[in-house]
Amino acid sequence: GDSVTQMEGPVTLSEEAFLTINCTYTATGYPSLFWYVQYPGEGLQLLLKATKADDKGSNKGFEATYRKETTSFHLEKGSVQVSDSAVYFCALTSGGNTGKLIFGQGTTLQVKP
Amino acid sequence: GAGVSQTPSNKVTEKGKYVELRCDPISGHTALYWYRQSLGQGPEFLIYFQGTGAADDSGLPNDRFFAVRPEGSVSTLKIQRTERGDSAVYLCASSLAGADTDTQYFGPGTRLTVL
Numbered sequence: 001g002d003s004v005t006q007m008e009g010p011v012t013l014s015e016e017a018f019l020t021i022n023c024t025y026t027a028t029g030y031p032s033l034f035w036y037v038q039y040p041g042e043g044l045q046l047l048l049k050a051t052k053a054d055d056k057g058s059n060k061g062f063e064a065t066y067r068k069e070t071t072s073f074h075l076e077k078g079s080v081q082v083s084d085s086a087v088y089f090c091a092l093t094s095g096g097n098t099g100k101l102i103f104g105q106g107t108t109l110q111v112k113p
Numbered sequence: 114g115a116g117v118s119q120t121p122s123n124k125v126t127e128k129g130k131y132v133e134l135r136c137d138p139i140s141g142h143t144a145l146y147w148y149r150q151s152l153g154q155g156p157e158f159l160i161y162f163q164g165t166g167a168a169d170d171s172g173l174p175n176d177r178f179f180a181v182r183p184e185g186s187v188s189t190l191k192i193q194r195t196e197r198g199d200s201a202v203y204l205c206a207s208s209l210a211g212a213d214t215d216t217q218y219f220g221p222g223t224r225l226t227v228l
Contacts, residue, residue: 004155032213044156044204044219051214089155093213098169099144101206101217103155 002027002094006104013080013111021075021088021107023064029095033057033066033073036089036103044089047075080111115139117220119205125226126195134190134223136205142218144211145188147180148204150222156204162188163211195227 007022025031035047035057048057053068062077073090090104118137126132138145143164148156158172162182170180177195182188192199202222208215 036219043221044206046216046218049214049216091155095213096169097211097213098161098163099208099211099213099215099217100146100158100161100169100172101148101156102158105153105155 002029002031002092002102004090004092004102004104006088006090006107009106009108011107011109013109015082015111015113016079017111019075019077019080019084019109021090021109023073023075023090023104025071025073025090025092027071027092027094031092031094033064034091034093034101035062035064035073035075036091038087038089038106040086047088080109082111082113085109085111117205117207117218119203119220119223121223122221123224123226125228127228128195128197130195130227132192132195132225134192134203134225136188136190136220138186138188138205138207139218140186142207142209143185144208144215144217145182146206146208146217147188147190148206150202150204152201159190161211168211192225195225197227200225200227 032051034049037047048059050057050066145162147159150156161169164185205220206217
């Protein structure tokens with residue numbers, strides 16, 4: 001079945017460092033790809049999405065490009081802030097037009113001042 | 114406008130008891146989803162409603178779990194004969210139409226603890 005694999009955390013960075021969180025997927029159809037974020041004490045919220053190959057999603061300085069050839073959707077940010085500390089989830093919807101999300105296990109990011 | 118709300122925020126129950134978890138989606142959203150999140154894991158899909166009907170219940174783990182959405186708005190997830198393994202955070206989400214490209218908006222979750 002369809003699945004998402006994320007790099008294991010926690011990831012600890014200093015402020016202003018470059019961030020990459022790897023995400024790869026397995027899907028039989030043509031998935032849409034998402035990054036959701038969960039800040040401490042808050043609910044899951046959409047960070048960015050891409051709905052077809054080669055699309056780039058971006059928001060709040062984060063970006064990810066839908067790479068069909070490598071089945072990847074890596075999350076990047078050029079300069080992280082302490083406020084970016086959170087758990088990041090990569091997810092896909094696997095077709096059938098139900099919107100059902102399949103999530104990776106999450107990657108915890110801790111940014112130190 | 115108001116986001117997705119869930120009640121209660123916390124529920125502690127004893128093994129074998131029955132529980133109901135409630136979700137109030139964003140007004141006008143026809144699609145509603147339930148997910149379960151165990152500690153340190155990503156959310157796992159349970160069930161999807163389109164309007165009043167359950168369009169996909171393939172994620173319900175067994176027949177102790179049941180969900181309804183009788184008027185196409187509020188939904189209730191019902192768990193019978195609870196087991197310790199049911200302890201998790203239960204998340205509800207809604208989206209405008211349930212398309213694969215739609216953004217899902219999540220509620221804060223109900224933390225269920227089965228003693």
